[in-house]
Amino acid sequence: MPISAWIMLAVGVIILFGGVVLCLFKMRRKKDRGYTEDTRSS
């Protein structure tokens, strides 16, 4: 495959799959934080 195809592959994987993983990671961190706060308040 030409180099431009590999670049498209990398861009697609980084933007789409990387973006999803980043957002899920953020959401998970928020959930963990929320859980800790709830525990403290109780």
Place this chain on the structure above:
Amino acid sequence: MCYANGGGAFLIPYFVALLTAGIPIMILEFSLGHRISRPAPMALGNVKKGFEILGWFALLIGFGICTYYAVVMGWCFNYLGFSVNLAWGQNTESFFFNQFLKISDSPMQIGGIQWMIVLGLALTWVCVIAAIWKGVKTVGKVVYFTVIIPWVILIVLVIRGITLPGALEGLRFYLTPQFSALLDYKVWLAAYSQVFFSLTIGFGVQITYASFLPKKADVVNNAFIVSLANNATSFLGGFAVFSTLGYYAHQTGLPVSEVVKSGPHLAFVTYPTIISMLPFAASIFGILFFLMLLTLGIDSAFSLVEAGAASIIDKFKLKRIHVNIGFAIIAGLVGLVYTTQSGLYWLDIVDYFMNNYGLLVVGIVQCFAVGYFYSHKDIHDYVKRHPHDRSIFSIPAKIVELRKYANSKSDFTIGVWWDFCVKYLTPVVVGILFLTNIIERVKSPYGGYSRWAEFLGGWLVIIVFVVVAVILYRKKGSK
């Protein structure tokens, strides 16, 4: 879509459309739905009364799409059965067009109804209505199956595809950008339409679903996850499709660019041909492929139906069971047009108009409505709480309040780039593409069809939807 628009070249406008229109409008719809907590027509009517018409129009576009989408799912039900003994035989093209659809010569030669397709259509509507029987409660459970099953099957098909001989040639075609295609406005129009269609934005669906979210839900992060995960699935799907096309090209000795036509040809002619060529377990891969299409299609269909049903229930306070069954009967009856021998022609015309005109118009006007007219009673409270934030005082900056609301509910924040996209970039880019396409249609009818067929299947449908939207807006709701 990717295949018909220059292969790898399509991915560039597709990503641009995702970042400049898809994600900004997704955030807009999520924020508005979450903020107002009502379905699309009422949420847009809250921005300014008259925009309720836009909400109903958006839902009617979804209804229009449902009518033929369910027929395509009906084809899938039939092909699921055909997969068991590979009933399509050696000449898959003749089987699909001549034996299965019994296609006529033109849209005006209606021909008879194909009863096997009607049976598939009825089965589809039964599944859709069962999925939304108790609204979001059942939808929330059904999506565990309709999302996980196709993903598992997709991974199986990707692995099978890329391990076939010639797969690399197909992937090369998929991923190599042909920069000359970027000069063609049709490629950009297709990219924007596809982003609208695949993200279900401009249908009023995301506004309605966001209205069901808990008040603590993360608006921006959810919008990003939905947009990126959807497009990641499409991107992955490309590997399954193009690797098998590479295999097909390898087996037939033809270049990848010549082995397939766009549209239903890919799923119902080329793919069955490839399935028949597979060295082992051809039937199983056939069943998996059509089961994947079915679950994905039913998933999309019930999201559209639920958005419409929720809006009607909200405004007219009708019983859910009556709305669901009424919706299925009306959409099923309209769908009979696509089960006739000329059904494929009408499906093609209506699909083109719904995607290229209906959705884009809703997208543009929705940006305009929220970008320039959005106002909320909480703006006054916000001013009291943030006396030093001067941006809120400029009238066009009312959208700032919606952005701040979204940010207040989100783990990571959006900046002024979002305001810029909603107010200027998205409406201007989509507007230019829309107008260019209108001019093209004035010059010549779509797809080489007659002017009369184009009017009946395209313009007339749009006009009817506008009239019905106005009637629904003017009709008094029940308290």
